[in-house]
Amino acid sequence: MSALRPGQEATLRKGWWRAHKWLLLRRVSQFGILALFLLGPWAGLWIVKGNLASSLTLDVLPLTDPYVLLQSFLTGHAVAGTALAGAAIVTVFYLIVGGRVYCSWVCPVNLVTDLAAWLRRRLNIKGSARMSRQTRYWVLGLTFVLAFLTGTIAWEVVNPVSMLHRGLIFGMGFAWAIVLAVFLFDLFVLRHGWCGHVCPVGAFYSLLAMPSVVRVSAAAREKCDDCMDCFAVCPEQQVIRPALKGADQGIGPVILSPNCTNCGRCIDVCALDVFRFSTRFSNATTPHIRVAQNKEVSP
Amino acid sequence: MARTPSSKLSRRRFLVDTARTASGVLLFGLGVGLYARRSESLPATAIRPPGAGPERDFLGACIRCGLCVRDCPYDTLRLARPEEPVATGTPFFEARKIPCEMCEDIPCVKACPTGALDKDLTNIDDARMGLAVLIDQENCLNFLGLRCDVCYRVCPLIDKAITLEARHNVRSGKHAIFIPVVHSEACTGCGKCEHACVLDQAAIKVLPDKLAKGELGRHYRVGWKEKQRAGKSLVTPDVEHQYNLPEGVEYDYEGEGLKMKQHDTPFADNPLDTLNRKGGKP
Numbered sequence A: 001m002s003a004l005r006p007g008q009e010a011t012l013r014k015g016w017w018r019a020h021k022w023l024l025l026r027r028v029s030q031f032g033i034l035a036l037f038l039l040g041p042w043a044g045l046w047i048v049k050g051n052l053a054s055s056l057t058l059d060v061l062p063l064t065d066p067y068v069l070l071q072s073f074l075t076g077h078a079v080a081g082t083a084l085a086g087a088a089i090v091t092v093f094y095l096i097v098g099g100r101v102y103c104s105w106v107c108p109v110n111l112v113t114d115l116a117a118w119l120r121r122r123l124n125i126k127g128s129a130r131m132s133r134q135t136r137y138w139v140l141g142l143t144f145v146l147a148f149l150t151g152t153i154a155w156e157v158v159n160p161v162s163m164l165h166r167g168l169i170f171g172m173g174f175a176w177a178i179v180l181a182v183f184l185f186d187l188f189v190l191r192h193g194w195c196g197h198v199c200p201v202g203a204f205y206s207l208l209a210m211p212s213v214v215r216v217s218a219a220a221r222e223k224c225d226d227c228m229d230c231f232a233v234c235p236e237q238q239v240i241r242p243a244l245k246g247a248d249q250g251i252g253p254v255i256l257s258p259n260c261t262n263c264g265r266c267i268d269v270c271a272l273d274v275f276r277f278s279t280r281f282s283n284a285t286t287p288h289i290r291v292a293q294n295k296e297v298s299p
Numbered sequence B: 001m002a003r004t005p006s007s008k009l010s011r012r013r014f015l016v017d018t019a020r021t022a023s024g025v026l027l028f029g030l031g032v033g034l035y036a037r038r039s040e041s042l043p044a045t046a047i048r049p050p051g052a053g054p055e056r057d058f059l060g061a062c063i064r065c066g067l068c069v070r071d072c073p074y075d076t077l078r079l080a081r082p083e084e085p086v087a088t089g090t091p092f093f094e095a096r097k098i099p100c101e102m103c104e105d106i107p108c109v110k111a112c113p114t115g116a117l118d119k120d121l122t123n124i125d126d127a128r129m130g131l132a133v134l135i136d137q138e139n140c141l142n143f144l145g146l147r148c149d150v151c152y153r154v155c156p157l158i159d160k161a162i163t164l165e166a167r168h169n170v171r172s173g174k175h176a177i178f179i180p181v182v183h184s185e186a187c188t189g190c191g192k193c194e195h196a197c198v199l200d201q202a203a204i205k206v207l208p209d210k211l212a213k214g215e216l217g218r219h220y221r222v223g224w225k226e227k228q229r230a231g232k233s234l235v236t237p238d239v240e241h242q243y244n245l246p247e248g249v250e251y252d253y254e255g256e257g258l259k260m261k262q263h264d265t266p267f268a269d270n271p272l273d274t275l276n277r278k279g280g281k282p
């Protein structure tokens, strides 16, 4: 590992803007979406009504979280209304751009956990509890079982994701305490704890869009000089290795793991431009074909 | 595959790790489940929007999007915050703060994307959000014999959901008192009466149906209603009741009660009685 902080070398080589391009775009997206929701209650401009559970844009476009709707279905409620269409639109969208784009480009909790991860690196907080990254899928299953058994959407009484988003728009109350708990958990207890290990919302979107089209690819992996900067910044670092180091085993350069959030931070921090946004179809292993495809799909 | 010691070990480790995760998640789930169960008990002062079903069903149907809140023109509805005793994120209102104005087009129901607020509710008069109860008969001004009538006047279904029933004022002996009486077949539970009650604490309150209403035993039949429904008496034959009384005694139903049979003679058995009644009749 270089003596520089992760991403510093990229900044030196590519310039600050190119070394923060996707991060900035992502923040614009996160804050922009939040702003759209807040324009109504704060400025009386009702472009978007509702919250991430279900919203109505410009009085015509319904968008509904398929996860909460599925839980509602499991309680035995026969959904009647625009929510079905809204969930279908959202599902198709994430099937194209990648399920966990919800996490890195939309979810407000990501701002909190990103801050915790950044502070952890800055304050050099080492040590972390041990928890399987599969835990989130167990929690996901649990939320479905609870919905079925209690007949209510039980997860929603504690879900920090909806609590924060709803809180910002409809009044926070004590929701800040839950968000603070998530922040401290990530900062002191478990690295990438909430989003990378526990959150069933992220787990759901991973599964929902398993075959999603847009993926990050280590297209120029032969250039990698093992600086490990991508590993340092990636919230799901286990997804990088097969794509980046798998050439010998015949594994393609596209990161196919559904846990990858498509945040694009690896693209930013790599001084050698190993990564780029691509599609799952550009996963050929021979350099010859890859070069040809790279012309087609520009990031 | 041959069982090498190391593969046995890693299998063991896998099982232990899985058990660890599973038990952690189970414990977590138990906590969430119990907490969710407790938040099903809606406080009596919290009223759900028109068209919401029974609480358990509503908590399975409502996804907590707040679209109903946004489309309520009177800011009646709001979403519960985590620290409130209402299930987090679900819409409700408190009648004493802002009641439901019973919008004719019911925008809250129209806005709901899931059907948690029942789309079949098209006439707001059919809404049953709760039932108003004149709960404090000691402090209600009308009960004290004054003519406040405010709850009666503000009711959107005046003379149907709430009526004034005149009774004799026993205290003054010469006035009437007008008791506000709520009728469950018409009251929507909008809460306008509770909101308007002039007392410091409202004497009339909207309560959830299950708190406000009693229920007759299933086997119970009210005789006169059955008779009316059937168009005739159901007890046959419908003969006048015969009392089984001792000789010389008769029973005046709705009158004097038990009394001795009249004698034919105008004179009493004891002549003194006749004298005491000033020459008169027995």
Ligand code: SF4
Binding pocket: A102, A103, A104, A107, A108, A109, A110, A113, A161, A194, A195, A196, A199, A200, A201, A202, A203
């Ligand atoms: S994992 Fe959960 S909290 Fe984290 S960004 Fe994704 S949805 Fe949000």
Ligand code: SF4
Binding pocket: B049, B050, B071, B072, B073, B074, B075, B076, B077, B099, B100, B101, B102, B103, B106, B107, B108, B109, B124
């Ligand atoms: S009927 Fe009207 S006032 Fe009552 S809750 Fe619905 S929108 Fe609000």
Ligand code: SF4
Binding pocket: B061, B062, B063, B064, B065, B066, B067, B068, B069, B090, B091, B111, B112, B113, B114, B115, B116, B117
């Ligand atoms: S609009 Fe329907 S789903 Fe949304 S908060 Fe209101 S009742 Fe719940």
Ligand code: SF4
Binding pocket: B131, B132, B154, B155, B156, B157, B161, B162, B182, B186, B187, B188, B189, B190, B191, B192, B193, B194, B206
């Ligand atoms: S709650 Fe009160 S004001 Fe509303 S319908 Fe019932 S009696 Fe009338």
